[in-house]
Amino acid sequence: MAATETDLIATDLTGESLRISEIFYSLQGEARDSGLPTVFVRLTGCPLRCTYCDSEYAFYGGERMSLADILQKVQSYPARHVCVTGGEPLAQPNCIPLLKALCDAGYQVSLETSGAMPVDAVDTRVSRVVDLKTPASGELARNRMENIPLLGQRDQVKFVICDRADYEWAKSTLDEYGLSRRVGEVLFSPSYEQLPPRQLAEWILEDGLPVRMQMQLHKLLWGDIPGV
Template sequence: MRIVEIFKSLQGEGKNQGAPCIFIRFAGCNLRCSWCDTAYAWEGGEEMSAGEVLDIVWRLHGTRICITGGEPLLQQQALLELLQKFAVHGYNVEIETNGTIAFTDMQEYASICMDVKCPSSGEQSDLDLLRHITPRDCVKFVVADVADCRYAQAVIAHYDIRGEIFISPVAGSDYLAIARYIVDQNLPVRFQLQLHRIIGVK
């Protein structure tokens, strides 16, 4: 599998925000979001075996793992092998995905955080995948403006999303306007700023 980096930090977003976490960033992505903050992971990376990844993770002394990208589900076969090894060792694993590739084969071994792409991203997720979200999983809308909030609101109204829902503003956007929209519309979401950007960690 192609891996860009493995490091330990605080989880900056999602349901585990603030918890110590080991991040495994897979190389390659099938989207090109306009506000992407990890464009360096679109290509490249180093070829690693599941055993090599597991060895690095073990030396970082953590129990919680976030598999991210890029888009990790582009390497499904290798990812599934890695998840099975993590399950044997009792790790708590979450996969961050852009919602364009089916993830049901992974749900036995990991929770899913599906990032639904809003209009400002210039990309689009497969909204039919939302029916596979379970209470163990979560959904995130990264929004740049109120128009994105309206899109998220329409998606939430149309789909029965069983996991927790987060709205996360793009860095530098009008946080207050987005927060006010959530409050005024009484959206069933949690407003969440990216913690890692606030405190300046990777």
């Protein structure tokens, strides 16, 4: 029997591997594609320690998987969208070939990243969701602002807001970098069970900010648990 295109991609990918915490199928809970059936590939490890991180279980452990095995697992779910996240996915160099392989296989791919490392090698078909770290995250110094001019209409910038000082910082960063014009989507998200969502909504409305407020849909549906 003739090899399919997917078989050929898979054979090329057996040499490269990544450390993976989990691969699961859910509704996208964040950013522009919120609500769409999506496969999540969560890469292990992160050099940051955000105060509010909901994915600390992905800092360590995981299982080494070849690109071919990852692709095969992704393809076992009925989704057109794949979200590569972590941990910090770009901390593993083989994240770059993984993103390319997923695009080559025909998926709509998004990448959730802290933006603490360069984003320029990411396949241009990927939507980069760069989470600019706010003061209350404790990781403000890790923001690589050189990434911002590299972003375009396909990309998204997110601010996870913990308090009023974070909101003020996000507002002035929005202005300073002309983010609403530069990227396709600017997202303001309340830190889960820390900032009341209604409070953030009222601040945004008061200022008429050109941003999209988002809440983590999966937590509204299933709570704060792994694998959803």
